[in-house]
Amino acid sequence: MAGFTAKLPSYKSLKGISERMLAEHLKLYNGYVNKSNEIADKLASGTVDLSKSAATYSEFRALKLEQTFNGNGMYLHQYYFENLTDSQPEVPKEVKEEIEKSFGTFEKWKDEFVATGMAGRGWAVLGLNLEDGKLYNLLYDAHNIGGLVTLVPLLVLDVFEHAYFIDYGTNRKDYINAYLNLIDWKVVAKRLEKAKKMHKVWTE
Ligand SMILES: [Fe+2]
Incomplete structure (x- = not known):
């Protein structure tokens, strides 16, 4: 298993972001982490035929596209959850x-x-x-x-x-x-x- 792990927020809800909405959001986030691991494992497995790589359709193309979709889906969510708080700090x-x-x-x-x-x-x-x-x-x-x-x-x-x-x-x-x-x-x-x-x- 590749080494991506979910970084969950410390809060369960925020003012204006309900517990239910955040719980659903985290389900999607966990999906991106799991798929990132699955894709990394598949790419490392040696079972993908690189000689069949093509821009029309190929297994390798699908993996490369979804590697960035799930990878950015994972990191952008981590940064999003991390840059939210209820404590309302001043802008430094x-x-x-x-x-x-x-x-x-x-x-x-x-x-x-x-x-x-x-x-x-x-x-x-x-x-x-x-x-x-x-x-x-x-x-x-x-x-x-x-x-x-x-x-x-x-x-x-x-x-x-x-x-x-x-x-x-x-x-x-x-x-x-x-x-x-x-x-x-x-x-x-x-x-x-x-x-x-x-x-x-x-x-x-
Ligand atoms: Fe999201």
Whole structure:
């Protein structure tokens, strides 16, 4: 068995995210972890015929596609659950300054982040681009469709219907507004500190 293990959140619910909705969400997350292990095992097994690899259809193509679908499904959920809390920490100065450098003002960033969440079919991600060191709000229409390969995720918002439908119906905007009050800015600050170091090393 390959070595991916589920990293479950410490909370069972949050203000605006019910226990039932989170439990259903975690079932999906566990599925991505299990499938990531299954795919890694299959690729390592030596039973897949690489000589039949083709872009029309092949077992190898299916495995490679689902490797990124389930892999990103796993990691994006981990980052999403990890960057939520009920404790409502203030936005740390270093995060605010970095956001202002890339977006002008914190409000402008927030408006674009919310709009990205409304425009995407899967995820909105605030991240640091390893190439230019700037922050971007990027959209993913599926776990493996969207984003930049050089983006280090700092703040992840799940906008798949399973992330809000049980509590909010079709009212995605209300879910995103509730989410904004649940952001764990301390986690974002830690990720930003690491990403800035990574950018430095990447562009050496
Ligand atoms: Fe999700």
